[in-house]
Amino acid sequence: MKVNSSKLFILTASVAALTSGLQSCNSSSAGSASTNDAASKVYVAPGKHDEFYNIVSGGFNGQMSVYGIPSGRMFRIIPVFSQHPENGYGFSEESKPMLNTSHGFVPWDDLHHIALSTTNGEHDGRWAFGNANNTPRIGRVSLSTFRTEEIIEIPNSAGNHSSPFITENTEYVVAGTRFSIPLDNSNTDVPINTYKDNFKGTISFIAVDQATGHMSIDFQLLLPGVNFDLARAGKGPSKDWFFFSCYNSEKANTLLEVNASAKDKDFIMAVNWKKAQEYARAGKGKKVPVKYAHNVLDEKTHTATSTMINEVLTLDPKDCPDMVYMMPCPKSPHGTDVDPTGEYIVGSGKLAATIPVFSFAKIQQAIASKNFDGSYDGIPVLKYDAVLHGEVQKPGLGPLHTEFDGKGNAYTSFFVSSEIVKWDIKSLKVLDRVPTYYSVGHLSIPGGPTKKPWGKYVIAYNKITKDRYLPTGPELTQSAQLYDISGEKMKLLLDFPTVGEPHYAESIPASLIMNNSKKIYKIEENQHPYAAKGDNQTKVERKGNEVHVSMTAVRSHLTPDNIEGVKLGDVVYFHVTNVEQDWDVPHGFAIKGANNSEILIMPGETQTLKWQPDRIGVFPFYCTDFCSALHQEMQGYIRISPAGSNVALTYSTGTNLPAATATSTPATTPKSSK
Numbered sequence: 001m002k003v004n005s006s007k008l009f010i011l012t013a014s015v016a017a018l019t020s021g022l023q024s025c026n027s028s029s030a031g032s033a034s035t036n037d038a039a040s041k042v043y044v045a046p047g048k049h050d051e052f053y054n055i056v057s058g059g060f061n062g063q064m065s066v067y068g069i070p071s072g073r074m075f076r077i078i079p080v081f082s083q084h085p086e087n088g089y090g091f092s093e094e095s096k097p098m099l100n101t102s103h104g105f106v107p108w109d110d111l112h113h114i115a116l117s118t119t120n121g122e123h124d125g126r127w128a129f130g131n132a133n134n135t136p137r138i139g140r141v142s143l144s145t146f147r148t149e150e151i152i153e154i155p156n157s158a159g160n161h162s163s164p165f166i167t168e169n170t171e172y173v174v175a176g177t178r179f180s181i182p183l184d185n186s187n188t189d190v191p192i193n194t195y196k197d198n199f200k201g202t203i204s205f206i207a208v209d210q211a212t213g214h215m216s217i218d219f220q221l222l223l224p225g226v227n228f229d230l231a232r233a234g235k236g237p238s239k240d241w242f243f244f245s246c247y248n249s250e251k252a253n254t255l256l257e258v259n260a261s262a263k264d265k266d267f268i269m270a271v272n273w274k275k276a277q278e279y280a281r282a283g284k285g286k287k288v289p290v291k292y293a294h295n296v297l298d299e300k301t302h303t304a305t306s307t308m309i310n311e312v313l314t315l316d317p318k319d320c321p322d323m324v325y326m327m328p329c330p331k332s333p334h335g336t337d338v339d340p341t342g343e344y345i346v347g348s349g350k351l352a353a354t355i356p357v358f359s360f361a362k363i364q365q366a367i368a369s370k371n372f373d374g375s376y377d378g379i380p381v382l383k384y385d386a387v388l389h390g391e392v393q394k395p396g397l398g399p400l401h402t403e404f405d406g407k408g409n410a411y412t413s414f415f416v417s418s419e420i421v422k423w424d425i426k427s428l429k430v431l432d433r434v435p436t437y438y439s440v441g442h443l444s445i446p447g448g449p450t451k452k453p454w455g456k457y458v459i460a461y462n463k464i465t466k467d468r469y470l471p472t473g474p475e476l477t478q479s480a481q482l483y484d485i486s487g488e489k490m491k492l493l494l495d496f497p498t499v500g501e502p503h504y505a506e507s508i509p510a511s512l513i514m515n516n517s518k519k520i521y522k523i524e525e526n527q528h529p530y531a532a533k534g535d536n537q538t539k540v541e542r543k544g545n546e547v548h549v550s551m552t553a554v555r556s557h558l559t560p561d562n563i564e565g566v567k568l569g570d571v572v573y574f575h576v577t578n579v580e581q582d583w584d585v586p587h588g589f590a591i592k593g594a595n596n597s598e599i600l601i602m603p604g605e606t607q608t609l610k611w612q613p614d615r616i617g618v619f620p621f622y623c624t625d626f627c628s629a630l631h632q633e634m635q636g637y638i639r640i641s642p643a644g645s646n647v648a649l650t651y652s653t654g655t656n657l658p659a660a661t662a663t664s665t666p667a668t669t670p671k672s673s674k
């Protein structure tokens with residue numbers, strides 16, 4: 001397409017003005033808007049518990065983090081898509097398969113959104129899902145162990161941003177493509193400027209097993225090559241439907257900041273997922289060859305396994321009438337959020353001057369009476385006016401995300417004008433606005449995306465902090481801000497820094513999680529093949545050039561702590577079992593020169609560190625977690641001899657006494673290996 005160059009200039013200039021606004025922040029108005037009693041409202045006395053767990057995405061650090069609300073205290077980082085040397089996730093032999101993909105081992109990703117499992121549209125405290133934006137995957141974290149239990153890769157996908165969002169009973173978690181691409185099983189070596197012909201978007205519906213949480217891709221929808229941004233499932237009357245925001249309905253493949261902002265309206269796509277499921281069951285889909293990894297942690301062996309899957313079921317809307325509709329939405333919508341009643345769907349067009357609110361009842365009427373405004377790639381487009389409940393006028397600049405308090409109010413974040421705006425869902429009247437410092441992204445109200453918001457607070461996740469904290473060089477912390485929303489006016493209570501870049505977060509009452517928190521792994525249930533469940537089961541075995549050490553850790557020694565007879569060229573596997581059965585007594589293990597990290601082993605668990613000695617000598621290893629008064633004594637040695645040496649393989653704890661003593665008082669001879 002040829003564009004008149006002066007026209008292009010004007011377009012570029014106006015979009016540049018907008019996007020420079022998108023990057024700006026009102027740092028001049030920095031201040032403390034907090035109220036006098038703010039301190040007492042966020043103060044959780046030493047030894048007291050917070051009221052809510054706040055599960056926050058870590059953005060480009062690939063992890064989730066857990067905070068207490070209202071205190072803003074951070075309790076834990078849960079590694080999901082990124083290696084975590086602090087506990088050996090992605091470094092230990094047991095956890096490495098969790099990061100396997102069709103591209104091989106991928107040790108990093110960009111985690112944007114959290115979805116907490118729900119039953120009947122309300123939080124149930126079972127699982128937290130998170131998306132990998134870069135190499136498309138969804139991870140599932142247990143809210144009992146606070147560990148990643150499962151990761152599934154998404155084929156036919158790129159830029160997994162519209163993900164993960166869940167249906168009312170966690171029947172499905174969905175994943176939509178931000179980047180359209182030539183699909184995996186098509187001719188993928190095509191010129192980029194054939195985007196309009198060759199690039200497709202997909203939405204994957206991933207079924208969740210209600211007993212185990214295990215995920216499997218049930219089907220994928222093949223869709224026009226737009227960019228899917230965010231999504232929400234319906235609830236109540238709209239529970240069989242899913243809503244997806246899309247930008248780049250222009251189908252641009254270059255300079256999207258201009259070329260994907262040309263049209264006045266993009267779309268919110270409405271999908272009847274129940275119908276899609278029926279079509280899939282009725283054989284309307286097509287199985288296509290793909291390749292993707294499915295990784296699952298086994299609780300009993302404490303080991304993840306990775307399986308490659310070769311096929312996925314795809315549904316084409318052309319073969320499945322009455323399944324997908326487009327609703328025009330001004331302009332490059334980001335968030336699409338469904339209110340607690342399930343009747344109202346809020347579209348937040350980043351470049352729009354109003355916030356459109358759609359009515360589910362009107363959507364149904366428009367579909368029934370075929371009130372269409374043409375079609376987009378064969379998908380019927382519903383008339384904007386026919387599905388609109390109304391527009392919030394002059395809400396602010398750059399609306400992104402909306403949350404709900406369950407009392408009929410909506411709260412929308414505005415990136416450009418750096419504020420939260422409270423408005424009435426029915427009357428669409430703006431009720432209140434407060435500044436954020438600065439450039440807010442997502443908001444989170446405890447229970448905000450569910451049928452039953454707990455209200456009380458809204459937390460803003462901000463992109464820029466400028467002068468809010470002590471400076472730390474060119475890179476400053478990102479931040480959350482906690483506001484009291486219990487009254488008519490929002491009140492700023494607290495700033496607290498976050499780990500990585502927070503995108504979405506959810507909060508859930510502590511009472512729904514804390515009593516199910518796992519304390520130990522039962523040692524008698526440990527089925528790890530190299531577990532040593534007591535000192536009498538410890539051993540060192542040679543298998544060719546592999547040496548397997550089954551070691552125990554208990555306060556305050558490692559068994560064995562003297563190992564000899566290992567040679568250069570051997571690969572040593574330290575399988576360390578923490579035989580403690582007390583809560584909060586991890587042991588760690590590290591050895592000099594290891595090219596990976598430590599491992600941190602929970603009570604009853606076995607974890608393995610692989611070590612390839614690179615030189616001859618005696619190497620110390622030790623417990624890395626301060627576990628007792630004699631933690632510093634929790635250490636040992638392994639001797640590495642030359643490749644051809646005939647030093648016998650021996651191992652012991654407490655018996656390999658100093659040579660001089662050994663000759664005068666013969667000590668028990670060290671156990672020698674079979």
Ligand code: RUQ
Pocket residue numbers: 112113161230334400401440441442503504
């Ligand atoms: S995003 S700041 Cu969820 Cu990746 Cu909106």
Ligand code: CUA
Pocket residue numbers: 553554555556586587588623624625626627628631632634
């Ligand atoms: Cu075990 Cu320190």
